[in-house]
Amino acid sequence: MKPETSPQHCQSHGGWSSSEPLLPHQEIREHMFEKPLTPSDVGKLNRLVIPKQHAEKYFPLQGGSTETKDQSLSCEDEAGRPWRFRYSYWSSSQSYVLTKGWSRFVKEKMLFPGDVVVFERARVDGGGYRLYIGWRRRRGASENLKSPPPNLPAIAALDGARPNMSSGDSYSSLTGSAKQDCHCLLQAGDEAVAPARSKRLRTLRLFGVNLDLRTDSGNRPSEQFNVSGYREYIDN
Amino acid sequence: MKPETSPQHCQSHGGWSSSEPLLPHQEIREHMFEKPLTPSDVGKLNRLVIPKQHAEKYFPLQGGSTETKDQSLSCEDEAGRPWRFRYSYWSSSQSYVLTKGWSRFVKEKMLFPGDVVVFERARVDGGGYRLYIGWRRRRGASENLKSPPPNLPAIAALDGARPNMSSGDSYSSLTGSAKQDCHCLLQAGDEAVAPARSKRLRTLRLFGVNLDLRTDSGNRPSEQFNVSGYREYIDN
């Protein structure tokens, strides 16, 4: 058995299992396409780019080329829960995107870059299709963690900043949310090299690591850098 | 003669000469305004801020204050080539800006901070104007060089990278393009901390300085960092 190539039975992960026995009257799902999620797809842009060849094959926009009217895409997830997304064509970037509704899906499923979103469909009476949206963890993702930590760049590069790393304790399975934070304590003089972006938040990208210097309200003895490889999830 | 204040005859620079003889039937160009370009104007923001007094005098937005509909500004350069820019008012910054199309102009004309962009117009039949856009090098710019080096940020911040600066030898007047490069030799181990972005180019933003590590085809004894404060031009 090659668990990295065969579909996983992902009860807690939301994927579909193709190894389930086909019951009588069970609809036949046709796999349409998958997309490995980019950092942008799960980031703050709140949109999923649908690769053009798949978009035009499976989700043709009504009205042809002239009327680029937005439409909605209604899918079901693995639990049968409906998800409605706004589906548009952005002429500026010549790309098809899911916008409204997508960020909720990302948040609820706690998707990370490299995770794969899967689209399927099944014929229904009347000639149409019922759409399904699913997902699975990226290759190498741990089964036990909601999401494994990203491969952060070597923190040794930060030796000028005297890092006091504490990682691994920020992954919580209790709150239903995930954090990917590490914390570094910096000497007061160190942060002078970071260019000011605003009074409350300065970002320094250093060796591929985003350093977000937050000066919280109230005086703290030390300021705090947020070190993240690509994304952070904060509890609401 | 004050060559730094009188318009230059810029055959190779693209500026207009006001000392050309006025031919019969030649249109009369009215100088509207100039703007010395800021680093942001030629940087990655891809926009030119039009000083408000000039924007409201010469380029009033149609529709008054309510309809802030973007419009386009079509100009000709010194060669008669058309340039179309998107022209908008950004309420967030209370400023008038040229956006789309501007970065192409900057790149093609190889504009640098301090260079001056010039707007002129000429009446045409029907009561309208034909617009012209030109530019000239900044004060003190060498005639022989396409562009002088910018004031790079203090390189002392790079002391961890053992810089071996050599500047001034990378400005070529032969190729018709401009470089703003300095070169740092890095120890082999130093570049390991830079995250891979592609096989050929890795970018490291360090203390506000973009470090572009290029691994040129063929093995070189040392790799080369491109250190630029805001923008780089590479020969094609």
Next chain:
DNA sequence: AGGGGAACCTGTTTC
């Protein structure tokens, strides 16, 4: 008024 979302834009990469 502030934050999330919709639309717009561009450089890089790829084919």
Next chain:
DNA sequence: AGAAACAGGTTCCCC
């Protein structure tokens, strides 16, 4: 080498 696609931004509107 030219064009297409898209990843990753930005701006700004709307609630």
